[in-house]
Amino acid sequence: MAHSATHPEDHLLTVSENPRSNLLDRGFTVLVQGVALLVIAILLGITAVVLAYAQPAIAHFGLAFLWSTAWDVPSLQFGALPYIFGTLVTSSVGLILALPISMAVAILTSENFLPAFVREPLAFLVQLLAAIPSVVIGLWGIYVLIPFLLPIGTWLNNNFGWFPLFSTPPAGPGLLPAGVILAVMIIPTIASVSRDVLTVVPKELRSASMALGATQWETILAVMLPAAAPGVVGASMLGLGRALGETMAVSMVIGNSGQITASLLDLGNTIPSLLASQFAEAESPLHIGSLMYLALILFVLTLMVNVAAVLLVRVFGVKV
Amino acid sequence: MTNHHATAEILSEPLSLQRRALSALMMGLTYLLFLVAIIPLGSLLYTIVSQGLPRFSWNVFFHIPAPIGEAGLIDGFGNAIQGSLMVLAVACIISIPVGLLAAIYMAEFGRNSKTAHVIRFVTQVLSAVPSVVVGVFAYGVIVFTPAIEIGGVLLKPKGFSAVAAGVALAVLMVPIIALTAEESLKLVANAQRLGSMALGGSRFQTTFKVVIPQSMAGITTGVLLALSRAAGETAPLLFTAFFTQNWPTGFDHPTPTLPVLIYNFSQSAYTSQNEMAWTAAMVLVALVLLASLVSRLAVRKSFR
Known part of the structure; x- marks a missing residue:
């Protein structure tokens, strides 16, 4: 934190008397500033390019694109709803599964239940998962996760088939495997940010709670977690942002069938996964435009979630 | 009582x-x-x-995928490894200078300025843009638009190419490099800067001769981290680099890459290709984990 505070000596750093080096300094300052502004330009550029290419579809379908369910390439009928639905459902399933697990990881690696020489490697192990490319996780999803979930899905359908979420027999790929794989992928994010947030909760809060006679777990549940709650929400939203945009792993296990269904055991599709499977082959401007329109929706969605997340986590002074 | x-x-x-x-x-x-x-x-x-x-055998590094049904040919994915290296080289050439200069602005020249705060925020937002959207952006800017040629030098090819894929990966790498490099530049004590200034050093000299040498470990970490993230990216490559079964023929042509090969082979109906997808995945994970392990050890050493 200390380095981000304004230093009283800072103004001295701008003084440079030597005229020759002054010129070099000025030139370099302009260059550095220009490049830094380029970062803003890239973000604006992404917005502009996606918007421009989406124009044919925006002009043709308008806002009705958002709630239309048609996706027929030969007859050029396009609608986003099944893909928005799939994206939101898989991300929510992922988040719901990942949150308790991530909290367990965050608590276990920030409290002193285990000695530091065990805690640190365990935290590292969880983070290792974040380094594995998503296409490899997708491969694992096809050959390990789907066969593992299939009997569970069958059992759920046999015994709880009356419940809408399990109302169809499992097809193998589908919304549930996609949700589970997203949970696996966002646990490292949520766990590490939550852990950082938990470690910066003021020590006095913990001491006060313990002094009043609370056990360690009562302190965690009644003091630490409530104090860290905004940061944990921020961490979850960072995870959600990742889940919304995740492409390959989801595309490989979701079955790529754009439909709206109550059953998690049924096939589905998401915006990123549709982009991955159709973009390279799209030819008509309306088809490309519709895909770009979807990319725009995804972009806006993730932008909102991530801006909120960064602002929430920043309250704690934790770097994302 | x-x-x-x-x-x-x-x-x-x-x-x-x-x-x-x-x-x-x-x-x-x-x-x-x-x-x-x-x-x-x-x-x-x-x-x-x-x-x-x-x-797995060492042959996989030096041979292209054997055509289905032709027995006796040595199977491999050397072309995809070479293509991945080409794409990553383009990405590094663009993203390292841009990321570092942006970091130098945030940590040194624009330190504590309002602009620096805005740029840091935008960089964080940029780092969270889905990679598939970045791929779509690179497609719109480079794959779809006409080629640019000046004086016989091809500046920008049209169609699927290693350059287009490199640009997409560079956009994903810049925020990672900028944010980690900024952090490590800021760790250098202000007294060091003042000392350099007091001896008559310009800001340029202070930055390059005093601050950057001390934060080299952190900067290397950021670059390795970005590189390991980019090496595994698949979605943006599908419609920028595309794929070929043969050796890459140049930076302006469709280029096979390791992640796309894994994806294609995982979707294949042939068991031999499915099995090869796992071998390619093993090579990719080994490379990526090595990079992130080295970067983590570097962090531990420099930040203590």
């Missing part, structure tokens, strides 16, 4: 069963959930090695 006595008795009592049960229950639940978090990683690493190893 009796009252006092009763209090002392309560204080010397063990915790109530309920409170002890809560602790035990939560402890058990936490360990159980932690185990659930670790299982996928274990299963993943085990499957990658057990499925990938049987087909």
Whole structure:
């Protein structure tokens, strides 16, 4: 934190008397500033390019694109709803599964239940998962996760088939495997940010709670977690942002069938996964435009979630 | 007196069963959930090695995928490794200078300025843009638009190319490099800068001769981190680099890459290609984990 505070000596750093080096300094300052502004330009550029290419579809379908369910390439009928639905459902399933697990990881690696020489490697192990490319996780999803979930899905359908979420027999790929794989992928994010947030909760809060006679777990549940709650929400939203945009792993296990269904055991599709499977082959401007329109929706969605997340986590002074 | 006595008795009592049960229950639940978090990683690493190893030989680095049905040819994915290196080279050439200069602005030249705060925020937002959207952007800017040629030098090709893929990966790498490099530049004590200035050093000299040499470990970490993230990216490559079964023929042509090969082979109807996907995954994971391991060790060493 200390380095981000304004230093009283800072103004001295701008003084440079030597005229020759002054010129070099000025030139370099302009260059550095220009490049830094380029970062803003890239973000604006992404917005502009996606918007421009989406124009044919925006002009043709308008806002009705958002709630239309048609996706027929030969007859050029396009609608986003099944893909928005799939994206939101898989991300929510992922988040719901990942949150308790991530909290367990965050608590276990920030409290002193285990000695530091065990805690640190365990935290590292969880983070290792974040380094594995998503296409490899997708491969694992096809050959390990789907066969593992299939009997569970069958059992759920046999015994709880009356419940809408399990109302169809499992097809193998589908919304549930996609949700589970997203949970696996966002646990490292949520766990590490939550852990950082938990470690910066003021020590006095913990001491006060313990002094009043609370056990360690009562302190965690009644003091630490409530104090860290905004940061944990921020961490979850960072995870959600990742889940919304995740492409390959989801595309490989979701079955790529754009439909709206109550059953998690049924096939589905998401915006990123549709982009991955159709973009390279799209030819008509309306088809490309519709895909770009979807990319725009995804972009806006993730932008909102991530801006909120960064602002929430920043309250704690934790770097994302 | 009796009252006092009763209090002392309560204080010397063990915790109530309920409170002890809560602790035990939560402890058990936490360990159980932690185990659930670790299982996928274990299963993943085990499957990658057990499925990938049987087909692995040094030949995979030097041969292209054997056509289906032709016996006796040596199978490999050397073309995809070469293509990945080409794409990553383009990405590095663009993203390292841009990321570093942006970091130098945020940490040194624009330190504490309002612009620097805005740029940091935008960089964080940029780092969270889905990679598939970045791929779509690169497609719109480079693949779809006409080629640019000045004086016989091809500046920008049209169509699928390693350059288009490199630009897409560069956009993903810039925020990672900029944010980690900024952090490590800021760790350099202000007294060092003042010392350099007091000796008559310009800001340029201070930055390059005093600040950057001290934060080299952190900067290297950021670059390696970005590189390992980019090496595994697949989605943006699908419609920028595309794929070929042969050796790459230049930076302006469709280029095979390791992640896209894994994806294509995983979707293949042929078992031999499915098996090769695992071998390619093993090579990719080994490379990526090596890079992130080195970067983590570098962090530990420099930040202590």
